């Protein structure tokens with residue numbers, strides 16, 4: 001009986017996220033919230049991420065690997081072509097490299113081709129690692145969950161005149177090591193990049209205004225987000241904060257912005273980088289609203 005029950009639970013856990021999406025073309029906020037809660041629980045140790053393995057942080061090489069495998073499988077199941085980026089970086093100095101291990105990691109990356117011929121790519125993503133001894137629910141399981149949900153919604157669009165790349169970065173908490181390595185690789189690839197949108201922390205909204213912050217946006221992206229914020233009645237604040245993955249791409253001259261909760265206005269999780277950054281502190285209505293807002297912007301860029 002217990003075996004059967006386990007089987008039913010496992011079967012449903014796999015199918016629920018996809019069934020909810022396939023029933024209707026447009027995903028409403030309630031569906032989004034159910035799907036996002038499911039992903040968030042796996043990333044924060046509320047539910048097993050794989051078989052019966054629970055992860056309470058995403059900081060050690062083992063936990064990061066379990067997370068990367070889960071994310072790769074998710075993207076592959078929803079129809080994206082997974083092409084993960086493995087990197088190894090030096091400590092910046094040959095002498096240090098003799099004593100310290102080089103940094104190893106995996107940026108989970110996948111491609112969704114345009115439905116018409118296009119050389120242009122829109123890239124979006126979020127870091128999946130967490131600070132040590134921290135479940136990293138808001139920082140940054142929320143950003144990862146938002147990115148996965150948008151990946152699914154984009155796949156459902158009948159037409160897209162640009163390609164998409166989603167990247168879930170490793171080792172942001174170790175000095176944006178993952179995104180720096182990725183940005184360098186991207187620059188060398190010579191790919192035509194339309195724009196880059198990175199999301200870090202999207203789960204706290206104490207004043208319930210659904211407001212967001214955009215960080216160091218290029219003038220074009222600033223205008224794009226502000227126009228849409230007005231259209232959807234989302235309060236938006238522009239700041240010059242560069243302490244996340246967007247900075248890695250700005251440094252190499254990409255058309256980039258960072259997106260987050262209202263950090264500069266202090267409407268942001270007080271539990272950042274502590275063991276209290278837990279699943280139960282996440283505002284899921286806010287996460288779903290921000291997901292829909294960013295999705296609508298991406299949609300407008302490809303139709």
Ligand SMILES: [Zn+2]
Pocket residue numbers: 127139140172200201244
């Ligand atoms: Zn973060």
